Amino acid sequence: MKKYKSIFLSDIHLGSQHCKTKKLFTMLQKIEAKNLFLVGDIITQNANSNNKDIEKFIEIINSKDWNIIYILGNHEKDRTAPLIELSPQNPLKTYRQYIYHNGKQNIYLTHGDSFHSKDIFNKILKLTLSKIKKTAQKIEDKKCRGNASTLYHKKVKPIAQKYLHNSYINYLTTLAKKNNCQITICGHIHLPEVIKTQKATYLNCGDWVNHSSYIVEEFNGELRLIEIP
Ligand SMILES: [Mn+2]
Numbered sequence: 001m002k003k004y005k006s007i008f009l010s011d012i013h014l015g016s017q018h019c020k021t022k023k024l025f026t027m028l029q030k031i032e033a034k035n036l037f038l039v040g041d042i043i044t045q046n047a048n049s050n051n052k053d054i055e056k057f058i059e060i061i062n063s064k065d066w067n068i069i070y071i072l073g074n075h076e077k078d079r080t081a082p083l084i085e086l087s088p089q090n091p092l093k094t095y096r097q098y099i100y101h102n103g104k105q106n107i108y109l110t111h112g113d114s115f116h117s118k119d120i121f122n123k124i125l126k127l128t129l130s131k132i133k134k135t136a137q138k139i140e141d142k143k144c145r146g147n148a149s150t151l152y153h154k155k156v157k158p159i160a161q162k163y164l165h166n167s168y169i170n171y172l173t174t175l176a177k178k179n180n181c182q183i184t185i186c187g188h189i190h191l192p193e194v195i196k197t198q199k200a201t202y203l204n205c206g207d208w209v210n211h212s213s214y215i216v217e218e219f220n221g222e223l224r225l226i227e228i229p
Pocket of ligand 1 (some may be wrong): 074111188189
């Protein structure tokens with residue numbers, strides 16, 4: 001049994017057919033931790049609450065003696081997540097953001113989806129991109145000029161995605177700094193990464209759809225991103 005101080009999981013998307021449940025359950029059964037941080041989108045939107053994978057997940061996490069901190073994601077926003085309903089006597093408290101003091105540093109935790117509503121440049125970029133995409137499609141349909149849609153996907157989109165990725169990291173590290181935190185742990189964009197910036201260290205838990213990744217905190221406070229191949 002592997003023992004950690006904390007484990008951080010996000011974007012499991014239980015209830016989705018793409019969720020790598022087998023790997024997840026095997027991993028969870030082999031570890032113990034003082035704290036379990038669920039960093040949003042644990043359950044996918046419109047999932048059936050009597051879904052077998054959700055039941056199994058609940059059974060496993062309830063079999064361990066850990067302190068659960070549940071941070072909601074965009075898939076869990078507008079409804080009561082089945083995880084909360086699970087134990088009516090002792091419902092899980094949920095958060096949109098949470099500051100974890102590990103004795104050495106302050107860690108700012110949030111799912112990350114608030115980025116879309118707060119970052120005005122992101123909104124403008126999204127609108128512009130969809131206009132360019134439509135125009136490219138129109139040009140192609142009229143067969144006026146080469147393959148405009150390919151140009152969009154190969155040239156325009158990657159540049160925009162890189163910009164969005166950078167501004168996402170900037171948004172979260174700024175939030176961390178504002179809240180007097182040296183570290184931020186988030187999810188949402190399904191990209192497991194550790195990036196040191198001048199404002200704060202950015203750690204993204206990744207996901208259990210395209211990757212099998214999670215973050216652990218050792219007893220000395222060291223944070224590590226683990227990716228199961
Ligand atoms: Mn999300």
